[in-house]
Amino acid sequence: MQKKVKKRGLELRKNWPGYLLIAPAVLAILSLSIYPLFRGIYLSFVNYNLVRPNEAIFNTFAGLQNYVKIFTNAVFQQSVVNTVKWTVVNLVAQLIVAMLLALALNKKLKGRSLYRTLILVPWAVPHAIAAMTFTFLYNANVGIINILAVKLGMLTESISWLGSIDYAFWCVALVAIWKGIPFQMIFILAALQGIPESVYESAEMDGASRWQSFWRITLPIIKEPLAIATILNLIGIVSCFNTIWLMTEGGPLYSTEILYTFAYREAFINHNFGTAAAASVILFLFMALFSWIYLRMVREKE
Amino acid sequence: MKKKVLAWTLSAAMLVGTGTFGIAVQAEEGSEVSGELTLLMTNDWVDENTDLGKEFIRVIDQYEEEHPGTTITLQGASQQDIKESFQTAALAGGGADVVIMDNSGHAIDLAAMGLLYPLSELTTAEELTAQYQEGPLNSGKFQNEYYSVPWYMDCCGLYYNADRLEELGLSVPTTWEELSTTLDAVLEAGYGGIITYQSAYAFYSFFYQNECPVFDTSGETPTVVIDNEAGTEAWNYICDIIEKGGLVESFKEATTWDKVYESFANGEATFLLGGDWCAVGVDEINPDLNYGITHMVSGKTQATILGGWTWNINANTENPELAYDLIQYLNSEKGDSILAVEGKISARKDFDYEKALEGKERLQVFTDQFPYTMARPAIINEKAIDELITNAILEVDYGQADAAQSLENLTMKLNENIDLNYN
Incomplete structure (x- = not known):
């Protein structure tokens, strides 16, 4: 029993070269991730209005005041609703399209490798480039979408898609969906490729339709990798800042404001790092929940 | 021994002090930095x-x-x-x-x-x-x-599409009233009105033209005066332009200046409110556009934004x-x-x-406009103030509020902002 306990210990003397080798990475993680995290949590509980650094109240304990301030802020409330809507819309759309594409690309098609490569292109395009390209496509004056829609008679006059409180959210979401699909698809495709062809052949011999094969064979087998990919994707969706900020800056009238853009606005426009940190902590809780689910899934799989 | 150490230390300190002083003198003399x-x-x-x-x-x-x-x-x-x-x-x-x-x-x-x-x-x-x-x-x-x-x-000027005004037999507006009636004629002919950057920048000019500084910054804490008589008049004028469709569709997405140039250079807008840099942008997109630049229209007085x-x-x-x-x-x-x-x-x-x-x-x-060019209010978090004014303009543009409601909301939010940053 004692031996077992010893084995589980750090065994510093014996393993010091290993610990030495990982030390730089550990230090980097501690300074670049752990410290900012705790600093952020700390800031959310203090008065930290950057433009009032000489006030006696600056950097003093604020209790839950920053949280009260943001929860009573109409823009924050709207950003929470938008974050949930943003997450659900992106997740569902990406999952469905990625699944369909993966199923199609799992078939023996002519030029399959080319299609697989092409489908990965959106993933490789930087967020800033994607945002700028789509902004141009949506442009009310020179955007191809408006030009085509007007020429085809679908619109009588050009619409400012990104300037519309009704459409801006969906237009930006479309860009995020377009960029997010390849990531999800790669995971699904990899899982699909692990299913032996013989399983489908046996099912076919037993008279199973394609739909039944999908529900009874494919989905149960890829369930775990699919869930893991979805959770990872979810973290990316919730933390999507660049696309939104570059296309609409959270506007018009906060119709595309999510928690991330709200926190940025509080920090860099209103200069209130206390409330910005409080909003970031709320965002962190969202992320932590998804990460916890992900880690549990990985552990269960192991 | 102790005395020796003390002596050396003092000597070194004096030398360093003299050196620093020498550098400081050199710096004060000017060109030798x-x-x-x-x-x-x-x-x-x-x-x-x-x-x-x-x-x-x-x-x-x-x-x-x-x-x-x-x-x-x-x-x-x-x-x-x-x-x-x-x-x-x-x-x-x-x-x-x-x-x-x-x-x-x-x-x-x-x-x-x-x-x-x-x-x-x-x-x-x-x-x-x-x-x-x-x-x-x-x-x-x-x-x-x-x-x-x-x-x-630089300051804000009024760019106009010269060919279009000539086609419609209109002259270049110089006053609030003229701008309003010219816009009516332009819109009636099926053309777009004004484009400007989606910010409070150009709109400050209308307040200044009506002798409303938006904020009174003479005291220790700024006071919101956007809702005084002159401010309300200016706000109503701006809202009247918006409500009659005087701002082109592209204004709703004009969060960067290039969209402003595009709208004017491509003929969507007949007027552009902007600074001298817009001329470069417009010329790059459409070098053939026949346009002119004139003074901002005058209200009670002539004024434009810096x-x-x-x-x-x-x-x-x-x-x-x-x-x-x-x-x-x-x-x-x-x-x-x-x-x-x-x-x-x-x-x-x-x-x-x-x-x-x-x-x-x-x-x-x-x-020519510099003598009556006025700076934006010198207030902490001006960008946040700008955002509040812009959002109030957008609320009117989207039909979410009328002039009176939007001004009331705006005044309340501006006061909250001042309170947060000064009191």
Whole structure:
């Protein structure tokens, strides 16, 4: 029993070269991730209005005041609703399209490798480039979408898609969906490729339709990798800042404001790092929940 | 032994003290300052592929040659990010020694955060006011202390599509009433009205034209006066233009200036409200467009809003004297060639406007407007204030509120903002 306990210990003397080798990475993680995290949590509980650094109240304990301030802020409330809507819309759309594409690309098609490569292109395009390209496509004056829609008679006059409180959210979401699909698809495709062809052949011999094969064979087998990919994707969706900020800056009238853009606005426009940190902590809780689910899934799989 | 150590220590301290004093004297004497400096500019100024960048870098090289032992490193940032980039680095105790800033209140925010070096340590208020125009200088004034040295200035003008006005038999509007009736005619003919940047920038002019400063900044704490009689009148005028469809569709997405140029250059908008830089943007998109630029329309009085950029010295700099010397050099006649590339106008009082506008006569309207150009209110978090005013304009544009409701909401939010940052 004692031996077992010893084995589980750090065994510093014996393993010091290993610990030495990982030390730089550990230090980097501690300074670049752990410290900012705790600093952020700390800031959310203090008065930290950057433009009032000489006030006696600056950097003093604020209790839950920053949280009260943001929860009573109409823009924050709207950003929470938008974050949930943003997450659900992106997740569902990406999952469905990625699944369909993966199923199609799992078939023996002519030029399959080319299609697989092409489908990965959106993933490789930087967020800033994607945002700028789509902004141009949506442009009310020179955007191809408006030009085509007007020429085809679908619109009588050009619409400012990104300037519309009704459409801006969906237009930006479309860009995020377009960029997010390849990531999800790669995971699904990899899982699909692990299913032996013989399983489908046996099912076919037993008279199973394609739909039944999908529900009874494919989905149960890829369930775990699919869930893991979805959770990872979810973290990316919730933390999507660049696309939104570059296309609409959270506007018009906060119709595309999510928690991330709200926190940025509080920090860099209103200069209130206390409330910005409080909003970031709320965002962190969202992320932590998804990460916890992900880690549990990985552990269960192991 | 102890005495010996003490003697050596004192001697060393005296030597160091004398040396430091010597350096300080050398610095005070002016031209002998040297050292290393980092300048944070917007990307255009440090891009060797642009005429602007080429000329700027040439003048910097010239300064280095004239000041042996001085090394200047140029850094670039986008126009949208420059303040955030500098602020983040300066808060961490670093950052470029000198940074340029839009004169729309950024310097005041940074000064309030204690990130800018007070100019009183380097020069006197009298010297600054003797050297520079009042408006640009005051855009960097916080709690009676100057923090920014003005570089170049501009103001908002009225661009008009000359062919279109001629086609409709309309003359160029010069007053509120004329602008309103001209817009009616333009809209009735099926054309678009006004385009401008989606911010409070151009709209401040209408308040100033009606003798409403939006904020009264004469006291210790600014007071919101946007809802006084003159302010309400100006707001109603703006809302009347919006409600009749006077702002083109593209205004709703005009969060960058390039969308403003596009709208006007492509013929969507008949009028554009913007500064001298818009001419370059419009010409690049449609060199064949026949357009003119005139004074902003007048209300009770003539007024327009100030624009331009300023130099700011980082509070963390180790060489403020050198930083100020470089700024003075770039602001002198030796640096005028940089501004000449795009016909920009120095904020220096002795600047030769005629020489700068040679071949760019179209831009003269902006210098003609300088006598009645007014700076934005000198208030902490001006960007947040700007956002509130812009959102109120958008609420009217989207039909979510009428003039009275939006003004009431706006006044309340502006007061909340002042309360948060001053009281």
